[in-house]
Amino acid sequence: MIQIMLSRWRQGHRTLPYPKELPPLPPRLRGLPRVGKGACPPDCRGCAEACPTQAIEAGPEGPRFDLGRCLFCLDCTGICPKGALHFSPDHRLATRTREDLLLKGDEELRHAEALEGEPLSIFRDSLKLRVVSAGGCNGCEVDTNVLGTLAWDLGRFGIQFVASPRHADGMLLCGPVTANMELAVRKTYDAIPDPKLVIAIGACAISGGPYRHQEEQLGGTSSVVPVDLFVPGCPPHPLTILDGLLRLQDKVRD
Amino acid sequence: MSQRRFTPLRNGQAMPLARLEELDIDAFRDEILQSVKEGQRLACLCATPDLRVFAVLAEDQGDRLWVGQTRLQEPCFPSITPQCPQAHLFEREMAEQFGIVPAGHPWLKPVRYHRSWGTRDAWGRTEAPVPGVTDFFQVGGDEVHEVSVGPVHAGVIEPGHFRFQCHGETVFHLEIALGYQHRGIERALIGGPHPLSLKHAETASGDSTIAHAWAYCRNLEGLAGVTVPPRSEWVRGVALELERAANHTGDLGAMAGDVGFLPTSSYCGRIRGDWLNLSAAVCGSRLGRDWLKPGGLRQDLEPELARELSPRLAQAWYDTNDALELLWGASSVLNRFEAAGLLDPEQARDIGLVGVAARACGIRRDSRVDHPFGPYGEHPVTISLAERGRVLSRGWVRWKELQESRRFLAEALDALADLPVDAKPAPLPALMPDALCISLVEGWRGEVLHLAITDGKGCFARYKIVDPSFHNWFGLALALRGEQISDFPLINKSFNLSYCGHDL
Numbered sequence: 001m002i003q004i005m006l007s008r009w010r011q012g013h014r015t016l017p018y019p020k021e022l023p024p025l026p027p028r029l030r031g032l033p034r035v036g037k038g039a040c041p042p043d044c045r046g047c048a049e050a051c052p053t054q055a056i057e058a059g060p061e062g063p064r065f066d067l068g069r070c071l072f073c074l075d076c077t078g079i080c081p082k083g084a085l086h087f088s089p090d091h092r093l094a095t096r097t098r099e100d101l102l103l104k105g106d107e108e109l110r111h112a113e114a115l116e117g118e119p120l121s122i123f124r125d126s127l128k129l130r131v132v133s134a135g136g137c138n139g140c141e142v143d144t145n146v147l148g149t150l151a152w153d154l155g156r157f158g159i160q161f162v163a164s165p166r167h168a169d170g171m172l173l174c175g176p177v178t179a180n181m182e183l184a185v186r187k188t189y190d191a192i193p194d195p196k197l198v199i200a201i202g203a204c205a206i207s208g209g210p211y212r213h214q215e216e217q218l219g220g221t222s223s224v225v226p227v228d229l230f231v232p233g234c235p236p237h238p239l240t241i242l243d244g245l246l247r248l249q250d251k252v253r254d
Numbered sequence: 255m256s257q258r259r260f261t262p263l264r265n266g267q268a269m270p271l272a273r274l275e276e277l278d279i280d281a282f283r284d285e286i287l288q289s290v291k292e293g294q295r296l297a298c299l300c301a302t303p304d305l306r307v308f309a310v311l312a313e314d315q316g317d318r319l320w321v322g323q324t325r326l327q328e329p330c331f332p333s334i335t336p337q338c339p340q341a342h343l344f345e346r347e348m349a350e351q352f353g354i355v356p357a358g359h360p361w362l363k364p365v366r367y368h369r370s371w372g373t374r375d376a377w378g379r380t381e382a383p384v385p386g387v388t389d390f391f392q393v394g395g396d397e398v399h400e401v402s403v404g405p406v407h408a409g410v411i412e413p414g415h416f417r418f419q420c421h422g423e424t425v426f427h428l429e430i431a432l433g434y435q436h437r438g439i440e441r442a443l444i445g446g447p448h449p450l451s452l453k454h455a456e457t458a459s460g461d462s463t464i465a466h467a468w469a470y471c472r473n474l475e476g477l478a479g480v481t482v483p484p485r486s487e488w489v490r491g492v493a494l495e496l497e498r499a500a501n502h503t504g505d506l507g508a509m510a511g512d513v514g515f516l517p518t519s520s521y522c523g524r525i526r527g528d529w530l531n532l533s534a535a536v537c538g539s540r541l542g543r544d545w546l547k548p549g550g551l552r553q554d555l556e557p558e559l560a561r562e563l564s565p566r567l568a569q570a571w572y573d574t575n576d577a578l579e580l581l582w583g584a585s586s587v588l589n590r591f592e593a594a595g596l597l598d599p600e601q602a603r604d605i606g607l608v609g610v611a612a613r614a615c616g617i618r619r620d621s622r623v624d625h626p627f628g629p630y631g632e633h634p635v636t637i638s639l640a641e642r643g644r645v646l647s648r649g650w651v652r653w654k655e656l657q658e659s660r661r662f663l664a665e666a667l668d669a670l671a672d673l674p675v676d677a678k679p680a681p682l683p684a685l686m687p688d689a690l691c692i693s694l695v696e697g698w699r700g701e702v703l704h705l706a707i708t709d710g711k712g713c714f715a716r717y718k719i720v721d722p723s724f725h726n727w728f729g730l731a732l733a734l735r736g737e738q739i740s741d742f743p744l745i746n747k748s749f750n751l752s753y754c755g756h757d758l
Contacts, residue, residue: 004517007580011521011573026531028538028553052449071453073544074552087538131410135437138412138754139460139541145410149523163408180367180385180434181413184405210453216368216438234543235460238527 015153018239019252029237030072030087035062035105039084047076047085053203053212067093067101067109068206068220071234094231094244098222101206101230112229114250119195123169124249125158129199130168132188135217136175136209139235140202144172146238159245165189170197170228176204176217177224189225197248199229201241206230259285260311260322265625268476268691271707274323279331282324286311289320290338295606295619297694298703299344300718301352303371305329308718310692310705314624319692326354329376333359340606343724349376363388366433366757371441386415386431393419393426401739405434412753420739428734428742430727435757443717447474447548447685451714455704456543458719459755461501464493464542465697466719469704472627472693474548477685477708483676484629486550491629492666493533493545495659498698500529502652502659503574505750509649510581512744513590521577528570532563549679560670567667571660578653591646595745597733599643607729609700609722610655611749614640614647621696635662643733648748685712699723699752721755 016023040062048058055069056076063085077085085105094112095101103109115123133141147154148161162168165188177185189198200221203209208219221227231244246252259281261274277285289311290296297319298310304325311320333356335342345356346365355376356362362376367385374380386405398421405413413434419427439454455470456463468490475482482490507522530540537545537553544552555563581587597607599615612619620637622630638654640647687710695702700722709715730749737745 003580003583007517007521007576010576014524026534026538028536029534030538050449052453071543072539073453075449130406132406133410133412133435133753135435136754137457137460138752139457139463141410141412142461143540146523146527148410149527150520151524151527161410175435176437178435178437179382180436181405184413184434188406210450210457211437211439211442213450214438214442216436216441235541237540 015150018242019246023239025089025091025237025239027089029089029091032088032090032093032109033065033070033085033105034088035085037062037106039082041082044081046079046081050075050079053207053210062105064102064104066207067103067232068098068230069203069212070232071203071210073234091237091240092243093233093236093240094229094247096229098206098227098230101232111254112244112247114253115248119197120250122195123197126169127159127245127249128162128167128169129159129172130165130170130188130192131161131172131174132185134173134175134181134185134205135178135211136202136204140174140205143235143238144174144201144241147242152238152242154242157246157249157251165191166193168192168196170199171225172199172201173205173221174201176208176211176220178217182218182224185224197228198225199231199244200227201231202236203232203234206232209234258320260289260309260320263319263321263692264317265319265621265627265692265694266472266476268479268686268689269321270686271688271690274321274690277322277324279324279326282307282309282322283332283334285322286334286341287337290340294320296338296340296344297701298705298718298720299341299348300705300716301348301354302707302716303352305352305354307348308705308707310703312625314619317625319625321690321692329353330355330357332357335359339604343728364433366436368433368436368438385433388431390417390429390431391419391427395421397421398426414753418734418739418742423738423740425734425737425739425742428731430731432727432753432756435754437758439758440717440719443714446714446717452547455719458758459721459723459752460541461752462497462697462699462702462721462755464490464497464545465695465702466704467542467546468494468628469693469695469702471546471548472695473691473704473706474682474685476691476693477689477706477712478548478682479686480549480682482550485670485673486676487628488666488670489551489555490546491633492555492663492670493536493542494695494697495663496529496533497542499570499574499656499659499663500526500533501698502656503529505747506578506581506649506652508747508750509591509645509744510587512747513587515581515584515587518577518581521573525570525573525577528573532566532570535559535563535566547679548682550676551679554675555670556675557671557673560667564664564667564671567660567663574656578656582653588646590744591649592644594737594741595645595648595733595748597643597729601732602643602729605728605732606725608725609696610648610651611726611729612700613638614651615643616641621694621701625694627693627695629666633662633665645744645748687712697722699750700726719758721752723751723756726751727756
């Protein structure tokens, strides 16, 4: 017993003070991609051609990104002849619509807006989520699971992962929805009582991610059920996921 | 054995296919059966669309791999599983992918429930079957009952379907049906390397990003005849050991949680993140995405950064050590760990178990030691063993390996602080055509094997990935026999296998 108490003293209290303060993020974190206005040489298509998931469309006014397809890899930045493209450390990437994930390199991202009316009053202080892993690589799952540790302490926001869809207010989905998981995803969704939310975590769950050309998967959550929150990344940093969840609950605003 | 008809090869070495003798199926089978009888291990058995079958035997004490091939005249051959259980899942995989029937296989069932790559699978189906629908083993009797779980589980876990045949609380048999995570990685790799190929390797099992990325890079480097500079190899070793430290810490915490020992469970959940954040400090990704690339590194660990990481490593280790000393000092924990999850070492050997689970049965098997790659030749690690094949043994092996990883990491960071960075790797030259390369990397779960076979243009004619989980899921099923069903979460956690690594 004394050892447990001594260890408790040594380990200390280390729950992150977020959202009051931003926790330290790695300087090399790849957040929102940015390109300065007018930085691109005319007719340059380097980044668009280098992107392995076709997440960049070259245009006369510079590249347009689809954050839902982006793997946040370095294939585009390495190729840019002007070094104009970079990933900023901005972790706030979640949006309420798929269209909001399409933006130019100098445009502001329209961050996810809070729920409104009855859903907000129901889910603001208590949001129980059923997590369904539907293909993918388990990367988004492990960085979602992290939110339950004492470092992030998700429970203090009233958010909890539950063991039955009957106990849930919504479904948090990872993976591209493999053909083999389609039925399970539909059944889980149907088993959740109304009103309900669907949260798509990571490039796979938004667009099929690195598997988007594979016929073994369906191309993301929206192909099966309607989505209320999109969280890009491969995988998203835990803070990116938490930022999205707290915006829904109106606990983080710009 | 007097005369070997398989061809010897080292880990990461490329070889023209012409050097492989094309054996008839009988000689091919005999060679495998005889070698396994003599203590070798069937590390890989796979087919290609043109009905060639390749086998990789690992001679772990001799740092050698033996490769053999046969060409089937018809999609059928006598199964070797009855004499060599290690082949059981490989043969089922060939039946599903290419419709090759292993005649006499004792439990020929689908592995991943997908459509055949050719016209039909071994059951004559042209379309994908419904996942999880198969002839499950059933135990009969008045008081016998079946517990069925999944595919969706109660936590933040990957999908899989489990059938327990129980008598009261006691499990007679557990059958595991997977395939829900199947997203077609091996099929996607054919014709590569494509722009997405490295991503597909990295995401074969996301918690083993470095192990799979490294195995992929080594195959390309072998086939292109490129040598990676020693400093970059050191950095790759750091990446792999950080991955190991993070996952072992997380696993021990999760095992503590499953026996209700909350202090260690709580601390380790957080400390696992501290280890992951060390990886993120180098490459921006907690899981090590975009750290490695063929030829070397995509992002370097510069001398200044190595100096900065040293005190953070010391702190992460101090916290890990503190949390785990607590665990090993708790008699209630040891009691539960000692009583659960026995896997007989003989059975473990028969089914070709690898990694932590094998070493926990006293089987000396670690590709960092047996088939050294990267920095592990010059900077060896000590193999960590336990004897009794229980939950305690699997926990204890992780604990010993954590100590060894920390020693390796401290040594590597010290060395990297004084070594100038290597030049950025140049794009690789073309890959050797009509060749084969095999790469083994010891990930935190165990042996990750990648086998690349190129066509006449130097593109992948076949790319086979064997995650350690592919060998080990059956070990979990065996470890459940005679145990209480309520101990399943604990025993499962002590293996902590990958669904996506199995399903690909």
